Amino acid sequence: MTLVKLYGYFRSSAAFRVRIALNLKNISYEMQSVHLSKDGGHNRKPEYRAVNPQMKVPALVLDSGETLIQSLAIMDYLEETHPQPPLLPKDPLARARVRAVAQIIACDIHPIDNTAPLRYLKNVLGHDQPEIDAWYHHWILEGFDAIEALISPAPYCFGAQVTLADVCLVPQVANARRLKVPLDKFPKIVAAETACLKLPAFDKARPENQPDAE
């Protein structure tokens, strides 16, 4: 893989995951920003639908011209094609534990706290902003309660090696901070986040460090 193109958006936490993974694996990429709210969302335009029929970011276009979507699938592909440094431990039990934390975030928290369901709560079901904020906080707090019990930072979620759990956790904590979810109940999550953000691969991938940041 020489150069890949990442369709993303500075604030998208799913794209944030892929930026971190690409940086950790030292893969150069060109960023193509897709504004998710301007003009009803540039992701909904036919040009982007041709890239990703699901009309979500991220999408990764490989140097072969193939396009990959879904951050977990993209990161599995990167792990299989660029095994160093590994994002999953060798031991099957340890791998399952890492994947469980990644999936609490990517499959249980993020999908229901994402822009599309929040827009639906507001525009279709008529909920007001405080109710939507309460929804948002609820699902992060519930997911973080579980993660806090599952990880043992030393200093990363599962020890001295960064894993997929950290790659998924840091963007979700950034979302929680942006929406002012209280994190005082989660010292282990905050400790893992602090350790990760000291690494250039994570720091470079932060929303505020992206060229399309607003």
Ligand SMILES: N[C@@H](CCC(=O)N[C@@H](CS)C(=O)NCC(=O)O)C(=O)O
């Ligand atoms: N499960 C997908 C989630 C992708 C996703 O929901 N992306 C959001 C931004 S974080 C998006 O593009 N939302 C725009 C929309 O749904 O209109 C992944 O992990 O890649």
